[in-house]
Amino acid sequence: MSIERLDLFRVLSARRTDEIVVTTMTATLQWPLVSSHPLDFDFLAFGMGHAADFGLGLALARPERRVIVLKGDGGLLMSLGSLVTIARYGPHNLLVLLMENRSYEMTGGQELAPGVDFALLARGAGVEQVERIEDLARFEAALPRLLTEPGPHFIVLPVTNSEPLPPVAHTDHTQRVVRLRQALGLA
Amino acid sequence: MIRSVERSASAGVDAARAAATILDLGFTDLVSIPDGESRYLHRALLEAPGIDVYQPTREGEGIALAAGLWVGGRKPIVVLQNTGLMEAGDAVRGCGLGPHIPLFLLIGWRGYPGAMEGSLPIDSAYPYTEPILDAWGIPHRLLMTDDDLGVIGEMAAKAEQTSLPAAVLYGYGFRP
Numbered sequence: 001m002s003i004e005r006l007d008l009f010r011v012l013s014a015r016r017t018d019e020i021v022v023t024t025m026t027a028t029l030q031w032p033l034v035s036s037h038p039l040d041f042d043f044l045a046f047g048m049g050h051a052a053d054f055g056l057g058l059a060l061a062r063p064e065r066r067v068i069v070l071k072g073d074g075g076l077l078m079s080l081g082s083l084v085t086i087a088r089y090g091p092h093n094l095l096v097l098l099m100e101n102r103s104y105e106m107t108g109g110q111e112l113a114p115g116v117d118f119a120l121l122a123r124g125a126g127v128e129q130v131e132r133i134e135d136l137a138r139f140e141a142a143l144p145r146l147l148t149e150p151g152p153h154f155i156v157l158p159v160t161n162s163e164p165l166p167p168v169a170h171t172d173h174t175q176r177v178v179r180l181r182q183a184l185g186l187a
Numbered sequence: 188m189i190r191s192v193e194r195s196a197s198a199g200v201d202a203a204r205a206a207a208t209i210l211d212l213g214f215t216d217l218v219s220i221p222d223g224e225s226r227y228l229h230r231a232l233l234e235a236p237g238i239d240v241y242q243p244t245r246e247g248e249g250i251a252l253a254a255g256l257w258v259g260g261r262k263p264i265v266v267l268q269n270t271g272l273m274e275a276g277d278a279v280r281g282c283g284l285g286p287h288i289p290l291f292l293l294i295g296w297r298g299y300p301g302a303m304e305g306s307l308p309i310d311s312a313y314p315y316t317e318p319i320l321d322a323w324g325i326p327h328r329l330l331m332t333d334d335d336l337g338v339i340g341e342m343a344a345k346a347e348q349t350s351l352p353a354a355v356l357y358g359y360g361f362r363p
Binding site for chain 1: 216239241242243244245247248249250251252253254255256257258259260261263277278280281282285286287288
């Protein structure tokens with residue numbers, strides 16, 4: 001089973017209130033179709049594979065606010081050690097939603113190494129709140145809990161995408177940072 | 188141009204004094220990948236009140252973590268070796284230089300003592316360190332003895348004033 005990614009984003013956007021949402025790779029293309037929020041942060045081109053590391057830093061800095069990271073399985077493979085760091089410092093307010101599509105979608109759909117169990121990797125790294133959610137209804141039902149109960153949560157979501165992808169938005173990187181800090185009352 | 192500091196009894200930096208300097212400057216978080224030369228500084232800051240210590244698994248991860256801390260309102264210092272700086276190149280570019288995030292980097296210059304002594308073979312990490320920083324336009328000063336401790340504040344201020352990464356290179360490590 002799998003979830004249509006844009007449907008997943010619509011469900012998340014409908015439930016989201018004041019959480020910071022960090023997106024990377026194809027999530028940066030589709031999340032803006034369902035959300036335009038001052039606490040949205042486009043991490044594209046900030047460092048390959050490091051969206052969750054950046055989100056971890058945000059979560060540690062802002063313990064009063066939940067941080068949601070939307071990243072892919074290919075990106076996770078580029079920084080697997082981050083699972084260990086997330087487990088070690090365990091910020092209660094971090095929610096990582098791993099879009100599992102088994103490919104490097106952004107670069108042409110090259111397949112990942114088969115057979116990788118991302119939930120098992122996260123558990124093996126020491127992350128305690130790990131789930132695999134394979135259908136939209138279950139994801140929708142789990143969201144109130146994931147957005148309120150202490151984490152860190154690491155959720156593996158097998159996704160497909162049948163929608164055309166919008167072009168990359170080449171927005172100014174400095175302004176992305178400035179806008180988020182303004183939204184956090186820091187600038 | 189390599190500025191040589193002859194190894195002497197005063198080579199290296201007192202870890203407690205360096206830690207006190209870092210705390211006085213208001214750094215809130217240490218993001219550190221341990222290396223042999225920084226272990227006493229790491230220990231001093233681990234035991235110090237008023238600063239949180241994070242030990243990521245690799246330097247690129249640490250740079251992104253520090254960037255998130257800064258964007259969230261903290262003031263992190265990143266301690267890493269030059270070899271780790273090379274590993275972290277994409278993160279330094281993407282999380283520091285590109286978005287103008289004022290990362291302050293305290294970098295261990297592996298190979299420096301051997302190069303100064305003329306030991307062969309010269310560690311391959313040694314000659315690339317300053318050229319890489321120069322190529323990225325990251326200003327840097329040298330911290331080789333206790334007398335140089337002021338460069339930490341100088342370069343931390345430089346990072347804040349420019350809203351760009353700035354660095355201090357230490358060549359002889361930190362003494363207990």
